[in-house]
Every structure is written in C-alpha cells, then in structure tokens.
Amino acid sequence: MSIRKIPGGITAAKGFLASCCEAGIKYRGRTDMAMIYSATPCTVGGVFTSNQVKAAPVLWDREIVQNKKSVHAVVVNAGIANAATGNTGMVLCRKTAESAGNALGIPVDSVLLGSTGVIGPQLPLDKLSNGIAQMAGTLSGMQEAGTAASRAIMTTDTVNKEFAVSFTLPAADGSGNVEVRLGGMSKGSGMIHPNMCTMLCYITTDCAISHELLQKAVSDIVQDTFNMITVDGDTSTNDTLLVMANGEAGNCPITENDKSYQLFRDALGSVCHDLAVLMASDGEGATHLIEMRVYNADRKENARKLARSVCGSSLVKAMVFGRDANCGRILCALGYAGISFDPAVIELYLHGAEETVCFYRDGHVMEFDEEKAAAILAEKNVCFSCDMKAGKEEATAWGCDLTYDYVKINGDYRS
Amino acid sequence: MSIRKIPGGITAAKGFLASCCEAGIKYRGRTDMAMIYSATPCTVGGVFTSNQVKAAPVLWDREIVQNKKSVHAVVVNAGIANAATGNTGMVLCRKTAESAGNALGIPVDSVLLGSTGVIGPQLPLDKLSNGIAQMAGTLSGMQEAGTAASRAIMTTDTVNKEFAVSFTLPAADGSGNVEVRLGGMSKGSGMIHPNMCTMLCYITTDCAISHELLQKAVSDIVQDTFNMITVDGDTSTNDTLLVMANGEAGNCPITENDKSYQLFRDALGSVCHDLAVLMASDGEGATHLIEMRVYNADRKENARKLARSVCGSSLVKAMVFGRDANCGRILCALGYAGISFDPAVIELYLHGAEETVCFYRDGHVMEFDEEKAAAILAEKNVCFSCDMKAGKEEATAWGCDLTYDYVKINGDYRS
Numbered sequence: 001m002s003i004r005k006i007p008g009g010i011t012a013a014k015g016f017l018a019s020c021c022e023a024g025i026k027y028r029g030r031t032d033m034a035m036i037y038s039a040t041p042c043t044v045g046g047v048f049t050s051n052q053v054k055a056a057p058v059l060w061d062r063e064i065v066q067n068k069k070s071v072h073a074v075v076v077n078a079g080i081a082n083a084a085t086g087n088t089g090m091v092l093c094r095k096t097a098e099s100a101g102n103a104l105g106i107p108v109d110s111v112l113l114g115s116t117g118v119i120g121p122q123l124p125l126d127k128l129s130n131g132i133a134q135m136a137g138t139l140s141g142m143q144e145a146g147t148a149a150s151r152a153i154m155t156t157d158t159v160n161k162e163f164a165v166s167f168t169l170p171a172a173d174g175s176g177n178v179e180v181r182l183g184g185m186s187k188g189s190g191m192i193h194p195n196m197c198t199m200l201c202y203i204t205t206d207c208a209i210s211h212e213l214l215q216k217a218v219s220d221i222v223q224d225t226f227n228m229i230t231v232d233g234d235t236s237t238n239d240t241l242l243v244m245a246n247g248e249a250g251n252c253p254i255t256e257n258d259k260s261y262q263l264f265r266d267a268l269g270s271v272c273h274d275l276a277v278l279m280a281s282d283g284e285g286a287t288h289l290i291e292m293r294v295y296n297a298d299r300k301e302n303a304r305k306l307a308r309s310v311c312g313s314s315l316v317k318a319m320v321f322g323r324d325a326n327c328g329r330i331l332c333a334l335g336y337a338g339i340s341f342d343p344a345v346i347e348l349y350l351h352g353a354e355e356t357v358c359f360y361r362d363g364h365v366m367e368f369d370e371e372k373a374a375a376i377l378a379e380k381n382v383c384f385s386c387d388m389k390a391g392k393e394e395a396t397a398w399g400c401d402l403t404y405d406y407v408k409i410n411g412d413y414r415s
Numbered sequence: 416m417s418i419r420k421i422p423g424g425i426t427a428a429k430g431f432l433a434s435c436c437e438a439g440i441k442y443r444g445r446t447d448m449a450m451i452y453s454a455t456p457c458t459v460g461g462v463f464t465s466n467q468v469k470a471a472p473v474l475w476d477r478e479i480v481q482n483k484k485s486v487h488a489v490v491v492n493a494g495i496a497n498a499a500t501g502n503t504g505m506v507l508c509r510k511t512a513e514s515a516g517n518a519l520g521i522p523v524d525s526v527l528l529g530s531t532g533v534i535g536p537q538l539p540l541d542k543l544s545n546g547i548a549q550m551a552g553t554l555s556g557m558q559e560a561g562t563a564a565s566r567a568i569m570t571t572d573t574v575n576k577e578f579a580v581s582f583t584l585p586a587a588d589g590s591g592n593v594e595v596r597l598g599g600m601s602k603g604s605g606m607i608h609p610n611m612c613t614m615l616c617y618i619t620t621d622c623a624i625s626h627e628l629l630q631k632a633v634s635d636i637v638q639d640t641f642n643m644i645t646v647d648g649d650t651s652t653n654d655t656l657l658v659m660a661n662g663e664a665g666n667c668p669i670t671e672n673d674k675s676y677q678l679f680r681d682a683l684g685s686v687c688h689d690l691a692v693l694m695a696s697d698g699e700g701a702t703h704l705i706e707m708r709v710y711n712a713d714r715k716e717n718a719r720k721l722a723r724s725v726c727g728s729s730l731v732k733a734m735v736f737g738r739d740a741n742c743g744r745i746l747c748a749l750g751y752a753g754i755s756f757d758p759a760v761i762e763l764y765l766h767g768a769e770e771t772v773c774f775y776r777d778g779h780v781m782e783f784d785e786e787k788a789a790a791i792l793a794e795k796n797v798c799f800s801c802d803m804k805a806g807k808e809e810a811t812a813w814g815c816d817l818t819y820d821y822v823k824i825n826g827d828y829r830s
Contacts, residue, residue, distance in 0.1 A: 053750030053758045084743050086759070086778030119743025120780030235751035237743075314729075315825055322826025328499050328534025328652075335468030336650035343468045344501070363501035365535030404819050410730055411737025 009162025011146035012183030014206035015248040017139035020152035023131030026079025031152035035135040041070035042244040043211040045218035049239035056082045056089035057113035072106040076114035083119045083237040099129045103136035150185035163274040169251035180207045180249040186275040201241045208247035209254040225272035228397045229280040230312045280398035285405030293385040295394035302339045303395035309337035311399030321401035325373035327359040351383040352376030424577025426561035427598030429621035430663040432554035435567035438546030441494025446567035450550040456485035457659040458626040460633035464654035471497045471504035472528035487521040491529035498534045498652040514544045518551035565600035576601045578689040584666035595622045595664040601690040616656045623662035624669040640687035643812045644695040645727045695813035700820030708800040710809035717754045718810035724752035726814030736816035740788035742774040766798040767791035
C-alpha cells in the first residue's frame with residue numbers, strides 16, 4: 001500500500017489528455033494557454049481564494065464545484081487574470097466555456113476555467129477562442145503534453161511545476177489490486193500567501209471516488225500544504241486548486257472514510273506537498289527555500305500560525321538572503337503571531353543538511369558558532385525549528401528569502 | 416483654543432531637560448544614549464508592544480506605568496535591544512535604573528528605560544553607567560539638547576524625528592490662560608508594524624493632567640496614529656510609547672473628560688500623528704511615503720484594517736517603488752484584509768498634489784491616463800483612497816515603498 005513517485009504531471013493518470021498553444025494573449029514567442037481534458041466525466045473537488053475580490057474564473061469554477069457537476073475539461077490562460085473585470089469578465093467566462101464546449105462536444109458547465117496575470121484588463125475573446133480550437137485538436141495523453149501545459153501557465157515562475165504518484169487499491173471487479181495514479185501541475189511565484197490554496201493548481205486522478213470524499217480530502221490537505229506557504233503575504237484574487245477524478249483506474253469506488261480513502265488522501269497529500277514546496281522554492285526572486293517547523297505546540301492551529309509567521313517575516317526573509325544569523329528575528333516573528341506562549345521555555349534551532357545549531361534556549365539567545373551558522377545559511381534549503389514544549393502538535397511552513405530581484409520583478413511587473 | 420506647531424521636541428515643554436553621549440555600546444563615532452529628565456515628578460501614560468516576546472526594558476517600564484508611579488527620567492540606548500536576554504536582561508535594567516537614580520538623586524522606580532538594536536546580545540553595564548554619569552552632568556533644557564537626544568536614539572533611521580506644539584488652557588490660579596507645551600521624539604525605521612505603538616517614542620508635556628486621563632488619551636490616540644503605520648509587517652519586541660506630564664505649565668489640572676481634555680487630546684494627537692508619519696516616511700530604504708485613506712466604511716475598525724492591508728502589501732509597496740500604476744494590487748490588498756465588502760460598489764483613487772485619477776469603479780479597473788498616473792507616482796508622497804459606500808467611518812494608514820535598499824539594509828543589519 002505504498003505511494004510511489006512516478007514521472008509526469010496532469011497526464012499521468014489514465015484518460016487525461018492535455019495540450020497548450022501560443023494564443024498571443026500577452027506573451028510573445030511562448031505558450032500562454034493550456035487545456036486538460038478527460039472523455040470520461042470527472043467528479044471535482046476544489047478550494048478557492050478567500051480574497052473578497054474574486055476573479056471571474058474563480059466565481060465560474062466555484063459555482064460548478066458547489067453544484068457537484070461532472071466536469072470534462074479545464075481551460076487556463078496566463079498573462080491576464082480576468083480579475084476586477086466586472087460583469088464583462090463573467091460574460092467572457094461563459095463565452096470561453098461555450099467555445100471549449102463546442103470544440104470538445106461537452107456541456108458548457110463541464111468546463112472549468114483558470115486565469116493568471118495582471119489584474120484589471122479584459123481578456124480578448126477571439127484569441128481565447130482561436131487558442132481553444134488549436135488545443136482541442138492537439139490533445140495528447142503523453143507525458144510531454146502535460147509538461148508543456150505546465151509551462152504554458154507560468155507567469156513569473158522560473159521553473160514549471162508538476163508531480164505525480166502511483167499507488168494500488170482493490171479492483172472494482174474483485175480481481176485483486178489496480179494501479180491508481182494522481183498527478184498535478186501548478187504555477188505560482190508572487191502574490192502568494194497562505195489563506196487558501198495558492199495560485200493555480202490542477203490535479204488529475206483516475207481514482208474512482210465520491211464527490212463528497214474528494215472534496216473532503218482537498219479541503220483537509222490544503223491546510224497543511226498550500227495554506228502553509230508564503231512568498232509575499234499577498235493573497236491572490238485568483239487562487240484555485242482543482243482535483244478531477246475520472247475513475248478510469250477501475251478501483252472499487254471510494255465512498256467511505258476507510259483504508260482506501262486514507263491511502264488516496266496520503267497520495268493527494270504528497271502531490272500537494274511537493275507542488276506547494278516547489279512554489280515556495282520558486283518564489284519571486286528567491287535564492288533560498290525557508291522551512292519553519294513548529295513542534296510540541298498545544299494546538300495544531302497555533303503551530304500553523306507560528307510557523308507561517310516566521311516564513312512571512314520580511315526581516316527573517318532578508319536575513320536568509322543576507323546569510324546573516326541574526327536569529328532574534330525568528331523569535332520576534334513567533335512573538336507577533338498572535339499566539340500566547342512562554343518565551344522562557346521554548347527552544348530554537350537552525351538546521352543544515354548535516355549540522356544543527358541551537359540559538360535560543362532558557363529565555364535568551366545563545367552564544368553559537370557563527371561560522372557554522374553562516375555555512376548552514378549558505379545552503380539552498382534553510383530550515384528552522386521551534387520546540388514549544390507545550391503539547392504534541394506540529395506544523396511546517398515554507399517560504400523563501402526576500403531579494404533584490406523580488407523588488408525588481410514587482411516594481412516592474414506589467415512592462 | 417488652537418494648536419500651534421512650535422520648534423523643538425522633548426525639551427519644548429517647561430521643566431524637561433535632555434542630554435546624550437557616546438557610550439560606545441555598538442556605534443563608533445556617534446552618540447548612542449539619551450536621557451530625559453524632569454525635576455518635577457511626572458505622571459506617565461504608556462503603551463507597549465503586543466509581541467509575546469517583550470524586551471526587558473518594556474517589562475520594566477510596563478510595571479512602572481501600570482503601578483501609576485511618578486517618574487523623573489528616561490534612559491535610552493541604541494545598538495542593542497536588550498530583548499531575548501532572559502533574567503540577565505532584567506537584572507541589567509534594575510542596575511541601569513539604580514545607576515541613573517544615584518546620578519540624579521531620584522528613586523529607582525522613577526526611571527524609565529528604553530533600548531533599540533539587535534535582539535540577543537547583553538548590554539554592557541559599565542558602558543551604560545559611564546554614559547549615565549556623563550549625561551546626568553550635561554542635562555539641558557535648550558532646544559538643541561532635545562534634538563541631540565533624538566539623534567542619539569536612531570538606528571537605521573536616516574533622519575531624527577521630533578515635533579512639538581503649544582496651546583492654551585485655563586490657569587490653575589484663575590488668572591486667565593496659560594500656555595501648555597507638548598513635544599516628542601521618536602525613532603523607528605525597520606521592524607515596524609501596526610499592532611501597538613511603534614518602536615520608541617517619548618513625549619513630554621508641562622500640562623497638569625491626571626494619570627487616568629493621560630493614559631486614556633495615549634491609549635486612544637495610538638489607534639489612529641502609531642498603530643496605523645507599517646514598514647515591514649514585523650512587530651518589534653521593544654515598541655514603546657511613553658508620555659510624561661510634569662504639570663509645570665500651571666494650568667487648572669485636567670481631571671475630567673471636558674473641553675480642556677479634548678484640547679490636550681487633540682494636541683497629543685497632532686504630535687503622535689506627525690511623529691508616526693515621519694517614521695513611515697523614513698522606513699528602511701524608503702523613497703516614497705504611501706498614504707491610504709479609506710472612507711465611508713461601515714465600521715471604524717474595518718476602515719483601519721482595510722487601510723493597513725494596502726499599506727502592508729509587498730506588491731503595492733514594490734509597485735510604488737517601480738512607479739508602475741498596476742492598481743489592481745490595491746484592490747487585491749483590500750480584498751484580503753479580512754473584511755467583507757462588495758467589490759462592485761467601491762471606488763478607488765490615486766491622488767497627487769494636484770491631480771486625482773479614478774482607477775476602479777463599477778466592479779472593474781478603469782481606463783485611466785497612464786501618463787498622469789506615472790507623474791503622480793513620481794511624487795514623494797503617494798496617496799490612494801477608497802470610497803467604501805457603506806457608512807460614515809474613515810481611517811488612514813501610512814507606509815512606504817519596498818526598495819532594493821530595504822533588502823540591503825536587512826540582509827546585512829548586524830555587520
């Protein structure tokens with residue numbers, strides 16, 4: 001019953017095809033639209049941004065997910081967010097879905113939409129429609145098609161993000177076990193903050209699972225994965241996580257919170273974890289991944305808040321960039337997380353791949369080996385941990401350092 | 416009954432003396448300690464950081480303020496924060512206060528303390544004591560002495576911050592009106608975030624006012640001044656605002672919430688407002704002051720949260736630095752403030768000294784004159800406003816842009 005990493009992303013699961021194209025929406029000389037398609041109808045689970053200002057495609061998708069519709073396709077564009085576009089933006093969503101529905105021969109409300117890019121401008125419908133026609137004609141289940149799609153939805157991302165796993169479940173026909181696959185792609189680099197799943201993430205699986213349990217798994221897992229990463233504290237208007245399940249693996253359908261569900265949940269957790277950490281690691285301008293683990297906390301939610309507070313601190317982020325072990329800043333960021341704790345009992349550590357340094361204990365910053373600390377801060381992944389000595393709960397958050405390039409990218413994003 | 420700006424800072428009010436010295440705590444070739452002294456005992460009001468990790472001098476001062484002690488002096492050092500220093504740090508506070516008490520001939524618990532700088536290291540008592548001896552011997556009521564003190568407490572600040580006002584109140588002896596003065600100094604540039612008064616601010620007044628009303632005025636005013644500024648979202652371990660009143664103006668003591676109290680409150684508000692905006696404007700690496708005004712909100716606290724969310728957004732801050740009118744980011748930051756509102760009815764404006772541009776209305780980003788917007792964003796003070804169309808409440812927050820220099824300063828703060 002083990003979960004195994006396999007190559008690929010959104011086309012890893014049986015029956016899922018993908019394609020992409022150069023629609024010319026904003027970028028020149030690169031792909032900027034992607035399509036995911038399953039001929040077999042899918043159940044879908046999703047979570048969306050908590051921002052009061054929700055992009056039009058978020059409203060469109062949410063309606064479909066809440067009404068438990070079966071879906072066949074996702075159409076995503078990069079370059080323009082279709083956010084703050086008023087009723088015009090909603091009309092455009094319907095027309096885009098109609099265009100995809102016609103091209104693929106599927107109902108309009110089985111088409112999910114996603115957009116990422118600049119807030120404000122309207123999307124050009126003609127370019128979207130041309131793109132959809134092209135993509136409908138070039139769908140493929142090859143691994144390369146999934147990878148190409150994951151590239152097409154990038155904005156300031158520097159690497160594409162995909163991940164897939166395989167595991168086995170009892171077959172529906174009683175003939176032993178079947179292989180089930182789960183794969184996903186995501187994009188996200190700036191405007192990333194844990195208050196809902198972050199930016200765009202699409203996951204496909206051939207697992208047979210009820211809508212209720214799929215949604216439960218998605219809602220649970222997001223708490224410890226996408227909601228635990230932060231790049232800049234800005235919660236986007238477009239954040240979307242969608243998981244589509246078409247049942248083609250032929251497993252005995254998961255309809256109860258049993259062992260099979262637990263395994264599916266773990267597999268989905270591993271895909272979400274990997275995609276989330278990839279996003280934090282590829283934060284705008286980032287040169288380091290920052291990991292903050294809080295353990296022995298009194299409550300799970302408190303552990304989460306403490307860990308996120310550290311990863312979100314501008315001063316901690318700048319310190320990691322500068323490779324300066326000014327570790328009092330970690331303590332300060334824990335202190336303003338809004339959680340009550342006793343600073344006299346907690347302990348703080350800096351972990352490298354091979355060495356660990358304790359830098360705070362018994363209420364004061366310790367004398368520590370500055371050279372060793374500097375060597376750890378020079379590693380690509382910098383990990384801090386805090387022993388709260390207050391209970392048994394733990395949580396981990398991920399972020400990245402604050403660099404000149406973050407300022408450069410965001411001082412000049414539109415041009 | 417009008418409030419008039421006058422020159423000077425902490426020595427503007429009658430009976431307040433100041434001095435400073437080069438104690439050699441951290442900085443070489445510059446002053447790094449300051450003292451404020453009043454021979455007449457003062458009532459004192461104060462607010463302190465909400466950070467769970469409170470620096471030793473914060474704990475020391477809080478005890479004195481809560482017990483409504485009369486105070487005579489404040490001793491402040493820059494360079495080391497005396498935070499995360501455990502019991503050793505508290506013992507050092509007592510010894511520092513004893514040293515000042517002996518030098519000035521006043522009770523130990525009439526000495527307030529303040530520290531700012533690096534978190535973790537212990538302060539050198541011998542240097543503090545030598546500094547105190549020097550400063551006790553050079554106290555002066557001259558304007559220059561106050562200005563020099565305001566320079567001594569700077570860390571990454573680029574300008575010293577002081578402000579004073581004068582107003583009149585009925586005389587205690589019934590002989591018409593007397594002049595009352597109120598002046599202050601503050602420091603703060605990084606690790607600044609509105610969740611308590613921000614960094615160190617000391618205000619002196621010769622007004623006669625009861626402890627209860629002084630504390631009430633301080634607690635009220637901080638909500639709309641120091642708690643409305645943000646530089647980087649990091650709430651310090653050391654934030655302290657103290658207001659000392661020695662009564663030497665000879666006004667009829669303020670003991671009720673009457674017209675005199677209202678006037679004192681307005682005068683204190685104007686000093687706090689000015690010092691707070693000076694801090695935001697001098698944020699680490701800042702090239703622009705950002706002002707966000709939210710009006711016609713349903714509740715005061717909601718207006719405050721919305722305004723602070725915009726000033727705290729890394730993307731808004733980077734946009735102002737880049738002078739790129741990517742105004743959807745303002746809307747996005749309002750959206751994740753945690754306040755419920757209807758994005759279809761609000762209106763957003765960008766204000767220059769002479770021109771105003773509406774960039775969002777009726778649910779979508781407007782076509783606006785990019786050239787005019789770029790010209791406004793090139794001004795030193797950039798002001799945004801939002802008409803919530805939901806009520807009568809308003810609030811203003813202040814922040815600064817996010818620049819390469821912020822990253823530089825904080826990647827390399829200790830060295």
